[in-house]
Amino acid sequence: xxxxxxxxxxxxxxxxxxxxxxxxxxxxxxxxxxxxxxxxxxxxxxxxxxxxxxxxxxxxxxxxxxxxxxxxxxxxxxxxxxxxxxxxxxxxxxxxxxxxxxxxxxxxxxxxxxxxxxxxxxxxxxxxxxxxxxxxxxxxxxxxxxxxxxxxxxxxxxxxxxxxxxxxxxxxxxxxxxxxxxxxxxxxxxxxxxxxxxxxxxxxxxxxxxxxxxxxxxxxxxxxxxxxxxxxxxxxxxxxxxxxxxxxxxxxxxxxxxxxxxxxxxxxxxxxxxxxxxxxxxxxxxxxxxxxxxxxxxxxxxxxxxxxxxxxxxxxxxxxxxxxxxxxxxxxxxxxxxxxxxxxxxxxxxxxxxxxxxxxxxxxxxxxxxxxxxxxxxxxxxxxxxxxxxxx
Amino acid sequence: xxxxxxxxxxxxxxxxxxxxxxxxxxxxxxxxxxxxxxxxxxxxxxxxxxxxxxxxxxxxxxxxxxxxxxxxxxxxxxxxxxxxxxxxxxxxxxxxxxxxxxxxxxxxxxxxxxxxxxxxxxxxxxxxxxxxxxxxxxxxxxxxxxxxxxxxxxxxxxxxxxxxxxxxxxxxxxx
Numbered sequence: 001x002x003x004x005x006x007x008x009x010x011x012x013x014x015x016x017x018x019x020x021x022x023x024x025x026x027x028x029x030x031x032x033x034x035x036x037x038x039x040x041x042x043x044x045x046x047x048x049x050x051x052x053x054x055x056x057x058x059x060x061x062x063x064x065x066x067x068x069x070x071x072x073x074x075x076x077x078x079x080x081x082x083x084x085x086x087x088x089x090x091x092x093x094x095x096x097x098x099x100x101x102x103x104x105x106x107x108x109x110x111x112x113x114x115x116x117x118x119x120x121x122x123x124x125x126x127x128x129x130x131x132x133x134x135x136x137x138x139x140x141x142x143x144x145x146x147x148x149x150x151x152x153x154x155x156x157x158x159x160x161x162x163x164x165x166x167x168x169x170x171x172x173x174x175x176x177x178x179x180x181x182x183x184x185x186x187x188x189x190x191x192x193x194x195x196x197x198x199x200x201x202x203x204x205x206x207x208x209x210x211x212x213x214x215x216x217x218x219x220x221x222x223x224x225x226x227x228x229x230x231x232x233x234x235x236x237x238x239x240x241x242x243x244x245x246x247x248x249x250x251x252x253x254x255x256x257x258x259x260x261x262x263x264x265x266x267x268x269x270x271x272x273x274x275x276x277x278x279x280x281x282x283x284x285x286x287x288x289x290x291x292x293x294x295x296x297x298x299x300x301x302x303x304x305x306x307x308x309x310x311x312x313x314x315x316x317x318x319x320x321x322x323x324x325x326x327x328x329x330x331x332x333x334x335x336x337x338x339x340x341x342x343x344x345x346x347x348x349x350x351x352x353x354x355x356x357x358x359x360x361x362x363x364x365x366x367x368x369x370x371x372x373x374x375x376x377x378x379x380x381x382x383x384x385x386x387x388x389x390x391x392x
Numbered sequence: 393x394x395x396x397x398x399x400x401x402x403x404x405x406x407x408x409x410x411x412x413x414x415x416x417x418x419x420x421x422x423x424x425x426x427x428x429x430x431x432x433x434x435x436x437x438x439x440x441x442x443x444x445x446x447x448x449x450x451x452x453x454x455x456x457x458x459x460x461x462x463x464x465x466x467x468x469x470x471x472x473x474x475x476x477x478x479x480x481x482x483x484x485x486x487x488x489x490x491x492x493x494x495x496x497x498x499x500x501x502x503x504x505x506x507x508x509x510x511x512x513x514x515x516x517x518x519x520x521x522x523x524x525x526x527x528x529x530x531x532x533x534x535x536x537x538x539x540x541x542x543x544x545x546x547x548x549x550x551x552x553x554x555x556x557x558x559x560x561x562x563x564x565x566x567x
Contacts, residue, residue, distance in 0.1 A: 235491065237491060336443065358493040
């Protein structure tokens, strides 16, 4: 005779690691798919959720809707041909791909870039961080019903895209940092227009602070949701703002100084409890820090000078055998390129290490357990994931 | 870094040490000692963060190179542990007990390179390519161009022109 008592508990029994023991045959659970058009991310990815009532008992991440095989494509293109390809891996902030790719190639080929180019790269990376955070802030607000914040932040993001257009001619894919330097420096009068944009962003952020962070609904839904324990940081490979919100003071800009970050004055922002509210608040502070850093860069950077290193003929460019890994702090965490060369005119292997790889799969599958189904989109957003860097 | 390298040299016998940067070293270790070395690095040497796990296909040598990139967040240094696998029988011990994100990397490697990690959770579930029939696509002998020509027939209206000829015909039609 079947043991009926096992179906009488309200919630399923748990494994020692905190996951639930699911028996779909018991008819107490329902399986729901969220995605691939998922409200919680920029891109396509789906969550396979098993629910008890409206609480998530098990979550599995499924990717593969955006696979374009970048890493494979790079193996049959010349080093310079890969430069416009690698930016496509992350739409909201393509510049980190450009920088990491260019930096690995320069390191393996032994190219030193001029100082003005280093400043310019720092400026672009910081502007890119700001735009990406603004886009994320809007999405995070939208997931909890504050759609108006998304309208505001996307408007000011657009102003920043105008500044990008002035520098490089491109709004989404800037493609301004080929291996060897940058394609140009800032145009005339750029500084004053940048200052205006930064002021506008500051005004908007003050409004966002009042509307979103002081909203009782937002606070009530997000405080305590998706808590990341500091012990989980290394176990799950958590990096970036998600880890800093848990009190782990790690910032690649400080720890592994690259470009001109050692000459800028800033502190690592940390918080104590990494729930959705704290993570969003930390990102708000990061936006303000980014604004401050852009002002510092604008004050210090040279307005003219050499910005491209002397390069060999890039069409017949061969790089000696070697391998290296270069990392940068992107908005979501640690972004890095592992490049292997074999002495030919093509890379042997390029591997992209995106922070979403760990956040969206292992970490999300853990955090979604016992979360309300209405909050999964907001939880997913608060990890700030982006699918193309998972499947490259 | 020097003392650490000497230490693991004595314990595990590493070879082909390349100091790429003062804070980044690549070493090669024998397949049987690899998981012992990685466990030692995590529990005793402070390399608690698994940055990435990936493979490189050295088809001309008949080998796969697995790279475990480990990071020490307190001393701020990296070590890349290379493991060479035979290309004919690519099987490697799993490290899923050390990091929760390791099964994801291993699932991807199984699918993209055909490297098996017995015992790793959900290792046989497709990660990106559902219903893939061909050889693992990230191997060097998989030809993407050929695959795309065979799988996706050219759409009507798409013709390839020789640029010089085409421009000449467009610009100077009467010649």
